[in-house]
Amino acid sequence: MKLYDLSLSGNCYKVRLFAALSEIPLTLEPVDLQGGAHKRPPFIDLNPWGEVPVLQDGAVLLRDSQAILVYLARRYGGENWLPTDPADMAEVMQWLSTAANEIQNGPSVARLIAKFGFALDKAVALQRAERIMGLMERHLAGREWLALGRPTIADCAVFPYLALAPEGGLALDAYPNICAWISRVRGLPNFIPMPGL
Template identity: 65%
Template structure:
């Protein structure tokens, strides 16, 4: 299995982190985004969205980090990370949605502005961060993990752009439960980091 990857991408890191924590073998292939490699064949043929990560598993090609997390967990039978029961999956799915919406458009978008110069509304991103981070912190005040009482793909999905908040000018100092949760993830066997985490 080949993962087309960008080291500084939190979405790519989600997949690398999960694979490391669960010892799933991946061939990580760096993509030259600055050089436009993601807009040319073979990558644009694999993902017409022109984004990474992309997972190429023979006849299966997936383009979304959350879809890739679900696929890998299911394919390799990691039912502790992605269970087979409806409620367990739903508990995780709501956090995958939070990751793709509030986290991506809050602290994730603020980081895109400050670190990469994206022409996004920074004030709106900060407002969104100010709304979602207290909610996550409150949840973590009563739970060690986001879902199902243990580490799951929900933690792999939400943590990167939350932990990278400082790169968008968002301070995590007011959120002790988030900071403790990030440290719990870092303490998991097999944990790997990325720049700024």
């Protein structure tokens, strides 16, 4: 199974992290984003969006980190990481949506601006980040994990850009429940870090 990957990408790291935690072997295929390889063939033929990550598992070809987590969890993870009970599945999916929306547009964009110099609106990104971090801080009060009271792909999807928030100029000190959850994720068996963590 091949993951088209970028080591500094939190979206790619979601997939690397989940594969490590659930002991799914992955072959990493680095994509040279700086050199523009993601916008031309052969990569653009795999993903017309021109974005990593992309997963290739035999005949299955997928873009989007959330979709890849769903595929891997259902294909290889049994009921543990993404159960099939409708309410339980939806509880996890809420967080995948949060990862792709509020987290991406908040802490992830703040990091793109601060670390990579993207010309995006910093004030808006910081405001969005503080809103979602406040919501998450309250959600994690009295909870160990984001969903179902146990580690799921919800934690894998949200973890990277929250743990990397300081790279976007967002201090985590004011968020003790988020910090405790980050420590719990880091303590999971087979946890792997990424650059910046």
